[in-house]
Amino acid sequence: MNENTFEKLQYTELKEIVKSYCVSGLGKQLFDKLMPSSNLIVVKHRLTETSEGRAILDAGGNVPFVGVSNIEHIIAKLDKGIILDPSELLSISDFLRGCRKIKSFMTGQEFFAPTLSSYANSMTEFVEIEEEINFSIKNNQVDSAASNDLKRVRHHIQTAEQKIKERLNKFLTSSANKNYIQEFIISFKNDHYTIPIKSSYKNQVQGTIIEISSKGSTVFMEPSVVGKLSGELALLKSEEAMLEYQILATLTGLVVENLHAININMELISQYDMIFAKAKYSRHVDGIEPKINDYGNVKLLNCKHPLLSGHVVPLQFQIGNGYRSLIITGPNAGGKTIVLKTIGLVTLATMSGFHISASEDTEIAVFERIFVDIGDNQSLENALSTFSSHMKNLSEILQAVNNNTLLLFDEIGSGTEPNEGAALAISLLEEFYSKGCITVASTHYGEIKRFSEMHSDFMNAAMQFNNETLEPLYKLLIGQSGNSNALWISRKMNIPEKVLKRAEEYMENKEYRLERLNESKIRKPKAVVEKVNNSIDYQKGDRVKLLDHDDFGIVYKEKDKYYNVSVYYQNQLIEVNEKRLKLELKAEELYPEGYDLDSSFVEYKTRKLNHDIERGSKKALRKIDKEIRNNKLN
CATH class of the missing domain: 3.40.50.300 (P-loop containing nucleotide triphosphate hydrolases)
Structure with missing residues (x-):
């Protein structure tokens, strides 16, 4: 087998569909490792497992996988010598209970599934470990009933905490402290019972600052009246932690002592989960064992x-x-x-x-x-x-x-x-x-x-x-x-019958028609007619587009013998070949009848000066006289 085969045949996609019927990560991990076997005995065994699982499901059986989860990450901690916490020990207990229920269920399925039923004989029950864990741990923490010493210490802790709260309540109700207190509550900060004190009065209150608020306006102080009791409470808490650790270590040791058998249970649960996933898929597709x-x-x-x-x-x-x-x-x-x-x-x-x-x-x-x-x-x-x-x-x-x-x-x-x-x-x-x-x-x-x-x-x-x-x-x-049905389809598409008959002949003997085309069917080249010059007679005042500039100008002078046209563009006259021009509007469309076209080519200053001279402006005359004198001097 190779990856190309799996990819082209979409084997991995099928495996993912079957894997989705697993109820735990244990079975899914086995599917990730599953490969087709070329061993006839192995394949027959696999198919028998699936068929027996299908028989149990068809008979109304419901495998009790509830509580069975992947505990590999917890087992890995044990291999490193790490003491398990309460929640991890409860997961071990749930797993062992699930194994016990599955074993009980499968041993009763010998009639429908003799092979699968026999696997259950290799599973080990750990009722004592289950009971020890469930007795010692409740609500994800070590229970007081786990040992007499723990029970005693927790009783002392409760008494000490009660005394501290009583003294702090007296502190809160004392009129002498009324002005110092920010809030009249007892606040637990960093394993200490504290009172919120206004920051400006922190030196007026005897005690220890445990924490300061983010804005600095409040300090959480442990008043000196509970200092001794707080020290006693800290010692009791340390003793409690030590006793809890001892209990967790003992329970972890019980698991470690039976780790080999637990690992076997894990392998069997993984196998059962994968087998019943195959059986569920078989039932879904109404499959058969070939x-x-x-x-x-x-x-x-x-x-x-x-x-x-x-x-x-x-x-x-x-x-x-x-x-x-x-x-x-x-x-x-x-x-x-x-x-x-x-x-x-x-x-x-x-x-x-x-x-x-x-x-x-x-x-x-x-x-x-x-x-x-x-x-x-x-x-x-x-x-x-x-x-x-x-x-x-x-x-x-x-x-x-x-x-x-x-x-x-x-x-x-x-x-x-x-x-x-x-x-x-x-x-x-x-x-x-x-x-x-x-x-x-x-x-x-x-x-x-x-x-x-x-x-x-x-x-x-x-x-x-x-x-x-x-x-x-x-x-x-x-x-x-x-065949490709090419001729049949072509006939349906109304290709001429003689074309199709000739194609059928070519398929048989390859004797192709090689006659030259009749001369009468060949198109002859037409006589070349000299192209008439369709040049435009540009007139003064026409609006034209200058193709090289992608802009517009006004014709000032008609084209010369070289077909160049004088165009007024951006306050200057330029020569442009008529092939580089495009007529936009004729002059008669742009200007009213009798319009002085020459004025379009004279600058505004010049037109204004001429107008001033015509109306007898002394200022304009002085300006002309000054220019004449300057020209003589030059």
Whole structure:
């Protein structure tokens, strides 16, 4: 077995489903370690356990797993010499009580489950340890009745605490202390009985500060009137802790002395939990215990894939008796892959001791090795194509197989040129056959199907297909040859009959039509017509888009002989080829009739100055006169 097989067949997913029926962590841990066995005796024993567990459940039996929990972490402490605390000892007691109840229950199931019942004989009862723990510990603490000395000390502790409280109550009710007290309560702080005192009066009160509040406004003081009693109480508490420790150490010692037998009980409880989880799963799927063999004979009757729910077409399948290799053909989405996965997963399930959903007389072969090549194995990390990845997988499988191997191949030889792929697939199938493998492979290649028909130890099978509705029926028909139904589907899709007839001929004799096309059917190139220049006559004032700037400007001067247009853009004139312009709006659409277009190209300052001169502005005239004098001086 290898991880690829488990992953492709979804074995781990099935194991998780069965594991969910466990009631304790003990059984779940065993499931995590469970692997399919290739030993026929081991597999038979596992299936017998599951069947006996199912018989108990079917008879109305209810295994008393209540109180049984995983105590491995507690046992680990004992191995390190750690004294157990009260709650841990109670867990040990609960576990031992659970073992006792399960033993009592299982010994009474000899009629339904002789094998499982015999396991109970190896379990040990520890009634005395249970009683000692339950007598000494109550409510998760050591009980006073555990020893006379503990009872005496706790009585003295109670008396001392009562005296302290009486004196503190007198302190609270004294009028002399009224102004000092923050709250009129007795507060237990750091194993001391204290009074909340206002921080400003802490020096006026005789006693010891035990704690200060977070804001500092209150100090918790133990008044000197109870100082001596508080010291006596501390000594009594120390003595109490020592006595409790001695009792816990004694109880822990009782457990340690019987640790070997307790570990055996743990193993048996784990086994029972796992076995009854398998039995519960069997009851849920109405499973059966299949017959088993170790010579490769597989016979599935009305078998269902363990992970499929709802309406599932049951599988009828056989191999090993009369032929050792089966070639499955049929259309895509016809169920070939599910057939392969069902065969593989029910085999792994049986080898793990799981019941399967099938009819009586179903028979499963136990294999030493199971290999699969299913799905797209393209490797991004290694840059391998799908075909290369399949070949790498098949190469590794070829080196590991023997005559006790089950092989499941989906679309063997696919992913490359059909002739080469089919030839390579046939050669591989021959090699696997020569090594004694049981092989089930699906394919689209007709050559592989024909090879299978010719080989006496190979058998063809087809996935049934409804030719009227073009729907797969998901039924495997052994002894029949399937095809991809390409021609049938094409006929349904109204492909011309003459095309389909010619395709059928090519499938038989490969004599292709090689005539050249009639000249009358060939399109001739048309005469080249010189492209008319559709250039635009840009006019002054047109709004245009400058393609190189992705912005707009105004035409100032029409295009010259070189097809360049003068454009007013961002207060300057630039020359732009007409191919780099796009007309947005004509001038007549932008400006009213009679509009002075020249004013659009003159700066505001210049237009204002001209306007001032026209209306006889002295300031404007002085400005012009000044510019004239400056020009003469320069």
